[in-house]
Amino acid sequence: MKTGRGNTIFDLTGLDPQIIALLKKRQISVLSLVDEKDPLVITDRILDKLQVKSKKGPHKMEAIHDAENKKVAITMPGILFRGVDGKEVLVTPVEVPEEISTFLSKKELGLLLLSGFPSSGSPTVEPEHLKKN
Structure with a gap:
């Protein structure tokens, strides 16, 4: 390259x-x-070599859920960076449910799923009213 x-x-x-x-x-x-076996370390080292600024996670995003407009927090492991189009891209090794993928797409956040590595679970979704301050 x-x-x-x-x-x-x-x-x-x-x-x-x-x-x-x-x-x-x-x-x-x-x-x-x-x-190197950790897909996020591999990604971080490649982005660093390419001189692409990135931010390691986990990354927390808030969303409105259901008709009652309850806030939920979605926490995803991964690395954020800006693509050539200037939009943010989240690189993650976890399986992302379609609902969360759709939510991220609506926020204009690109999603790059790392496959071929053991999955480290799935995103965490937690109602905001249950969170400890």
Whole structure:
């Protein structure tokens, strides 16, 4: 990938050390992620290499629920960053129910689901009136 700092390869499979040496000789940076298992750490390291500002979570969002207009808080693990269009994107490894995905879409928040990793649960939804201050 071309970055502001030159060409970079994101190594997720474990390149041979001789290949890495050859790439570095040709001034191609290699970010080795082969030993990293946490999808959010992988995402954070890639965004950092790309010089994309991000904010680690968990992230809390408030919503109005049902006809009684009760407030609920949705807490999601993940990383927020701004896409090339300027809109926020939430990267998360958890399974997101369709209702929450729709809610985030209405707030113009992009959602990038990390698959292929063990799920770390689901978002937490908590009525605001039950929260401890």
